[in-house]
Amino acid sequence: MDMNAKKKLGLKEKYALMTRNLGWETTYEPMDKVFPQMDYEGIRIHDWDKWEDPFRLTMDAYWKYQAEKEKKLYAIIDAYAQNNGHLNVTDARYINALKIFLSAVPSLEYNAHRGFARLGREMRGVGPQVACQMQAIDEIRHAQTQIHSLSNYNKFYNGFHDWKHMNDRVWYLSVPKSFFEDACTCGPFEFIIAIGFSFEYVLTNLVFMPFISGAAYNGDLGAMTFGFSAQSDEARHMTLGLEVIKFMLEQDPANLPIIQRWIDKWTWRGVRLLTIVAMLMDYMLPKRVMSWKEAWEVYFEENGMALFNDLARYGIKVPDCAALIKKEKDHISHQAWNAFYTAGMITNFHTWLPSEDEMNWLSSKYPDSFDKYYRPRFEYYRQREKEGKRFYNKTLPMLCQVCQIPMLFTEGDDPTLISYRQIEHKGDKYHFCSDHCQHIFEHEPEKYVEAWLPAHQIYQGNCFAEGADPTAPGFDPLKSVLDYWHLDFGRDNLDFEGSEDQKNFAAWRQQATTN
Amino acid sequence: MSNVFIALQANEDSRPIVDAILADNPGAVLNEQPAMVKIDVPGRMTIRRSSVEARIGREFDLQEMQVNLISLSGHVDETDEEFTLSCER
Amino acid sequence: MQIDLRTVSIKPLRHTFDHVARRLGADKPASRYQEGTFDVQPSDNLQYRPTWDPEHELYDPARTQVVMKDWYAFKDPRQYYYGTYTMARARQQEAAEASFDFVETRGLAATLPPDLSRRALDVLVPLRHVAYGANLNNTAMCAYGYGTAITQPCMYQAMDQLGIAQYLTRIGLLLADASELEAGKSRWVGDGRWQGLRRYVENTLVLKDWFELFVAQNLVLDGLLFPLVYDQFIDKRVANEGGAPVSMVCAFMPDWFAETSRWVDASIKTAAAESPQNAQLLADWTSAWLLRATDALEPVATLALGEDAGPVFETVVDAFKARAGKLGLPL
Numbered sequence: 001m002d003m004n005a006k007k008k009l010g011l012k013e014k015y016a017l018m019t020r021n022l023g024w025e026t027t028y029e030p031m032d033k034v035f036p037q038m039d040y041e042g043i044r045i046h047d048w049d050k051w052e053d054p055f056r057l058t059m060d061a062y063w064k065y066q067a068e069k070e071k072k073l074y075a076i077i078d079a080y081a082q083n084n085g086h087l088n089v090t091d092a093r094y095i096n097a098l099k100i101f102l103s104a105v106p107s108l109e110y111n112a113h114r115g116f117a118r119l120g121r122e123m124r125g126v127g128p129q130v131a132c133q134m135q136a137i138d139e140i141r142h143a144q145t146q147i148h149s150l151s152n153y154n155k156f157y158n159g160f161h162d163w164k165h166m167n168d169r170v171w172y173l174s175v176p177k178s179f180f181e182d183a184c185t186c187g188p189f190e191f192i193i194a195i196g197f198s199f200e201y202v203l204t205n206l207v208f209m210p211f212i213s214g215a216a217y218n219g220d221l222g223a224m225t226f227g228f229s230a231q232s233d234e235a236r237h238m239t240l241g242l243e244v245i246k247f248m249l250e251q252d253p254a255n256l257p258i259i260q261r262w263i264d265k266w267t268w269r270g271v272r273l274l275t276i277v278a279m280l281m282d283y284m285l286p287k288r289v290m291s292w293k294e295a296w297e298v299y300f301e302e303n304g305m306a307l308f309n310d311l312a313r314y315g316i317k318v319p320d321c322a323a324l325i326k327k328e329k330d331h332i333s334h335q336a337w338n339a340f341y342t343a344g345m346i347t348n349f350h351t352w353l354p355s356e357d358e359m360n361w362l363s364s365k366y367p368d369s370f371d372k373y374y375r376p377r378f379e380y381y382r383q384r385e386k387e388g389k390r391f392y393n394k395t396l397p398m399l400c401q402v403c404q405i406p407m408l409f410t411e412g413d414d415p416t417l418i419s420y421r422q423i424e425h426k427g428d429k430y431h432f433c434s435d436h437c438q439h440i441f442e443h444e445p446e447k448y449v450e451a452w453l454p455a456h457q458i459y460q461g462n463c464f465a466e467g468a469d470p471t472a473p474g475f476d477p478l479k480s481v482l483d484y485w486h487l488d489f490g491r492d493n494l495d496f497e498g499s500e501d502q503k504n505f506a507a508w509r510q511q512a513t514t515n
Numbered sequence: 516m517s518n519v520f521i522a523l524q525a526n527e528d529s530r531p532i533v534d535a536i537l538a539d540n541p542g543a544v545l546n547e548q549p550a551m552v553k554i555d556v557p558g559r560m561t562i563r564r565s566s567v568e569a570r571i572g573r574e575f576d577l578q579e580m581q582v583n584l585i586s587l588s589g590h591v592d593e594t595d596e597e598f599t600l601s602c603e604r
Numbered sequence: 605m606q607i608d609l610r611t612v613s614i615k616p617l618r619h620t621f622d623h624v625a626r627r628l629g630a631d632k633p634a635s636r637y638q639e640g641t642f643d644v645q646p647s648d649n650l651q652y653r654p655t656w657d658p659e660h661e662l663y664d665p666a667r668t669q670v671v672m673k674d675w676y677a678f679k680d681p682r683q684y685y686y687g688t689y690t691m692a693r694a695r696q697q698e699a700a701e702a703s704f705d706f707v708e709t710r711g712l713a714a715t716l717p718p719d720l721s722r723r724a725l726d727v728l729v730p731l732r733h734v735a736y737g738a739n740l741n742n743t744a745m746c747a748y749g750y751g752t753a754i755t756q757p758c759m760y761q762a763m764d765q766l767g768i769a770q771y772l773t774r775i776g777l778l779l780a781d782a783s784e785l786e787a788g789k790s791r792w793v794g795d796g797r798w799q800g801l802r803r804y805v806e807n808t809l810v811l812k813d814w815f816e817l818f819v820a821q822n823l824v825l826d827g828l829l830f831p832l833v834y835d836q837f838i839d840k841r842v843a844n845e846g847g848a849p850v851s852m853v854c855a856f857m858p859d860w861f862a863e864t865s866r867w868v869d870a871s872i873k874t875a876a877a878e879s880p881q882n883a884q885l886l887a888d889w890t891s892a893w894l895l896r897a898t899d900a901l902e903p904v905a906t907l908a909l910g911e912d913a914g915p916v917f918e919t920v921v922d923a924f925k926a927r928a929g930k931l932g933l934p935l
Contacts, residue, residue: 009782011595017777017785018770022736024793028806037656054591057578059767060697065581067694070687072582084614110644110752114663117759118656118747121740130766133743137759141686144640148687151639155616162622168648181651185662208586216550224550228524232584239591246590303588306517310602452649486622508614 015056020049023126035124041187043259044252048125051247054239055131062134066141073145073229080222081152087512090218091286092157092505093496096349098223099159100276100284101211102150103348104176106143107167111180112195113139119188128247131240132192138233145226152222156508157501159348162486166348169463170485171396171454172276172340174404178451179273183266185447189248190262196241198266202307204234205299206274213289214281249314256315261443267319268436272403279336282362283354291365292333301326321436327412330369334362338377339408342393345478348487350496353378353385373415390495394478396455401430401448402437406455409433425449519560519589519600522553529583535566551585560589562598627676637683642676644752665750668815670875670882675751678874681866682757689760693767696856703852704774712849713779720847721779727837727908728854729776729788730798734829735769737805738762741821748814757867761822764864768857775853797907800900807896815875816889822868824893827927828901830861832920837908869931876932887933894924894935 009017026034038045057065079085089095113136120133154160167173183194212227248255278292290298300322308318337351344351354362359378362370384391397406411417421432425445432438441448457463458481461470465483469475482489491500521536523529525547533552537543540560546553554560567575577598589600619625620634623643628634650661660667665675684692707713713721742762749755776785792798804825811817834857843851876883898921905913905920928935 009777011593013782014777017782018773021773021785021789022732022769024733024789026806026809027793028803029810034806034809040655056593057581058770059763060701060770061576061578061581062763063690063693063697063767065578067690068582070690074687106644107646111646113759114645114747114755117743117755117762120762121743121747122656126736129740129743133739133759133762133766136743136746137686137763140756140759143644144636144685144687147639147644148636151620154621155618156614158617160621161618164621164623164643168646174649174651177646177649178651181646181662185652185654185656187655205586228550228585231586232581235584235587236581239587242590310517447652447655450652452651457649504617511614 011056012053015053015058018058019053019130020051020126031124035122037122037188038124041189041258043189043248043255045124045248046251048127050250051125051127052243053127053131054243055236057134057236069229069232070141070145073225074148076225077145077149077152077222080149080225084508084512085221086153086156087505087509088219088221092501093284093350093352094218094220094286095153095157095501095505096159096351096496097211097214097280097284098150098153098220099157099349100280101223102146102154102160102163103166103170103173104276106146107164108176108180109139109143109146111184113137113143115180115184115191115195118184119192122188128244131243135196135233135237135240138237141233142230145230149222149226156504158488158491158499159350159501161488161492165486169454170348170487171346171458172343174399174452174454175276176273178404179269182269182447189258192241192244193248193259193262194266194269196237197245198263199270200234200237201241202267202300202304203270203274204238205303206295207277208234211277211280214285217287217289218285245311245316246314249311249316253315260316263316264319264321264436265440265443268321268434268440269403271321271325272405272433272437275332275336275405278333279340282333282365283337283358288361291362293329293365296325296329324412324434324436328409330366331373331410331415334366334370334374335408335410338374339397339406341381342391343397344495345392345394345493346482346487348485348492350494350499350501352496353382369415396458398431399453399455400433400437401451401453402440403433404451404453405433407431407433517602518555518557519587519602520553520555521560521562521587521600522551522585523580524583524585525550525552526583528579531567531570532562532580532583534570536560536562539563539566556600559599559601564596635683636687637680637685640685641680641752641756645750645755663750667748667750668813669885670815670878672875672878672882676753677878678751678753678871680753680757681870682863684757684760693764696859697767700771700853700856703855704778707849707853708778716779716849717846720842720845721850723908724838724842724847724850725776725779725784725788726791727833727904728772729784730792730795731829731833732769732772732776732785732788733792734801734805734825735765735772737809738765738821738826739769741808741811741817745814745818754871757871758818761864761867764860768860771853771856775850778853779850797903800902801904804896804900818868818871819886819889820893822864823872823928824890824897824924826861826868827865827924828894828897828920830857831923832901832905832917833908834858834861836916836920841909869927872931872933883932883934887928887935890928890933891935894921 025031116132116136116139120129120136123129123132150160167177183191186194208231212224212231215223215227245259248259281288281292281295305318308316340347341351341353359375363375381391399406407418407420409419411419419434421435421438423430423438430441432441463484464470464480468480470477487493496502523532529552533554536554537545540556543554543556562577564575564577577593587600589602592599619631620639624634624638625631627642645663647663650663654660654662739762742758742765745758746755746762749758773785776788792802808817808820811820834854838851838854839858872886876886902917905917909916925935
């Protein structure tokens with residue numbers, strides 16, 4: 001056989017042989033039994049061969065390039081730890097943003113890992129199977145690199161120490177938890193629209209900006225590096241999200257209304273989830289990259305709209321919630337920080353009031369809302385602090401049945417009125433933060449009645465420390481709930497000012513910079 | 516027409532790729548940041564293997580970009596010779 | 605001479621995360637494998653029932669009949685987390701790449717005796733589809749299994765099997781061309797000698813109990829197929845008959861099998877040691893799938909080894925039974 005006479009295969013042809021050509025129509029078992037999750041959501045796919053592979057990485061190339069990325073990343077993580085890199089961050093307040101990150105994000109990544117594994121098995125075409133499998137293995141990478149990068153912070157600072165236990169229990173962490181578990185319990189097509197398209201493609205830059213640029217800007221080389229390194233996988237994931245939606249829309253016009261409803265739902269779910277990111281950008285980064293409002297304008301109103309314009313030819317419309325989000329962008333970060341500041345007794349991170357300089361920055365970024373609605377509140381809190389009467393909210397908030405965020409948002413047209421909706425379903429009352437969350441519930445009440453709402457669970461007595469006896473004399477319910485969460489009172493929570501973190505950081509930095 | 520963009524880590528490996536993109540794509544706008552370079556091009560961007568190779572003096576596999584890639588937008592089309600981003604599929 | 609390297613020494617408040625310390629029994633430094641694995645899967649206060657499996661919770665130990673007090677009793681002896689996994693495979697793929705390169709640039713495929721090349725293609729090319737089935741099955745174990753300690757290596761195993769399917773594809777292209785892949789697929793779908801194996805693979809694709817799937821795929825099928833095809837056929841027979849280049853480009857597979865068997869064995873051993881009920885269950889599954897696998901592989905053994913197939917395959921099966929016995933499975 002003459003080697004040179006062989007036709008040289010191009011990348012596309014070769015990749016097709018390496019992936020989709022591996023599959024066959026099963027006959028000993030019916031295909032519908034081999035892929036049982038393909039039909040029940042109503043999505044119609046006629047020809048899986050029309051799938052266009054967004055990236056064409058074979059496993060050997062995947063191993064090679066990913067290993068190279070991992071080597072670089074862990075070299076930096078090691079160096080960062082060896083040099084006490086944590087002492088180079090702008091201000092120890094910054095570390096509190098990382099506590100939120102560790103408590104919330106690796107679990108999200110992990111859920112994405114398992115969710116994409118399911119799709120990697122259940123998608124009927126080999127092309128999308130392989131793309132989903134690669135995303136599945138990438139996502140466990142992200143969970144682990146985050147855990148490994150932040151492991152060193154846990155050695156020196158409080159609030160990180162039991163992130164996984166807290167993720168499954170602490171009140172505010174049910175927001176990200178319920179978001180991803182919602183997606184993971186959906187059918188495969190809704191999952192990929194939820195995570196692959198709405199989250200990864202439409203909203204991912206809004207997560208990337210504050211965490212990664214924020215980390216870089218605040219001297220956190222470790223977090224910056226894992227952020228950049230993960231982001232290169234995201235580029236693949238985003239193109240998968242885009243390919244999936246185009247593929248589904250091109251397969252059958254009947255898919256359009258289903259997909260539109262999912263985009264509406266998951267854009268809203270995603271934006272609600274990002275409230276905490278908004279707060280982080282505006283209040284928790286000592287050096288601010290840009291305001292939440294600016295980020296929203298660039299990444300959603302400009303880039304996101306361009307994307308929806310692109311998809312208009314398929315009949316896709318901008319989600320309805322965009323109008324409300326536009327009104328809310330002046331408010332949500334302030335409302336969220338207000339909520340967390342007053343809840344500072346039940347958080348695994350420290351809270352503080354913005355300094356005068358920081359308030360001036362907020363005024364300049366939010367000229368229409370900050371001075372009018374929020375500055376007076378913070379000044380009031382400061383006055384109380386001075387009087388030794390730091391305000392802590394001692395009751396539990398009412399939560400939205402869908403997004404699980406406390407009722408802290410206001411009406412789009414009236415920032416002085418809490419937005420609150422209530423409906424009755426099978427004899428029970430349910431509460432919502434917005435019309436959009438209410439609509440999501442009304443479409444699938446059987447799903448959302450199952451929500452595990454921390455405030456409800458606490459009041460029902462399901463969140464006390466193991467072995468606690470609520471009938472015992474002197475039983476302290478708050479203390480028992482904190483024990484259930486493994487929250488170390490006085491070390492993990494309360495004000496940054498006077499905290500062990502603050503003292504240690506100052507002492508260690510002193511030790512590092514003087515003789 | 517919308518822009519497509521690619522963002523790469525600002526380092527030694529990325530520089531010849533960035534140069535190749537700027538040379539091959541009229542209308543490309545370079546945005547340099549401390550750790551990252553972002554290039555925007557209206558409508559369509561092509562990265563040519565031959566152009567990168569001419570700058571580094573060795574064989575180059577376009578998939579090597581994976582190591583330094585940060586983000587991109589648009590529809591991806593990948594062949595041995597070219598990596599293309601475009602608004603339209 | 606002593607050198608004093610001065611660094612700022614500050615005393616850590618703790619050495620690892622609490623959930624890791626609880627497993628280690630004390631707050632002491634933990635490995636990246638441990639921190640990246642222990643308890644990483646959400647496990648409490650799960651929010652909604654899966655629409656695709658309303659009988660179970662999202663993460664539910666009841667998707668298998670195997671019962672474990674603690675699903676983190678499983679340990680991957682290789683201690684793979686994503687970083688160590690990809691770095692290990694990157695080294696292996698570099699070696700594999702060098703072999704392909706060696707064979708390709710020297711035109712060694714053309715030096716093979718034609719009938720030997722034919723026989724290698726006949727056996728190896730349809731195995732692409734078996735590897736792809738194994739890829740789907742391990743992906744399912746990751747998706748539906750319980751506890752990161754066992755689901756994580758299943759994902760790695762899945763990607764490995766995809767890699768194997770792709771190496772086999774390259775071997776087909778190296779020894780012949782793309783039409784050979786189509787011919788191999790036709791044999792996989794239509795040739796009587798492959799139908800037993802295809803039936804086995806398709807039967808596993810619809811298995812609902814993910815641990816039974818682990819037994820049927822990773823322990824039994826791979827446990828017979830790899831020794832038969834790569835040890836007995838490629839490395840002994842083909843290599844001895846002038847087919848060393850084929851053996852070179854197949855090297856990833858037997859090396860991989862030896863490595864991953866350590867993990868498969870450790871997993872089975874742990875589950876079997878947990879309780880006599882588990883041990884019995886695993887033994888029943890192993891016996892049942894072993895019977896089907898030997899039937900399915902006999903014609904493949906004949907295709908590969910001709911008249912020697914009988915005794916050679918018997919040694920493979922015997923070795924497998926000995927292995928199962930060592931793992932605590934009373935077959």
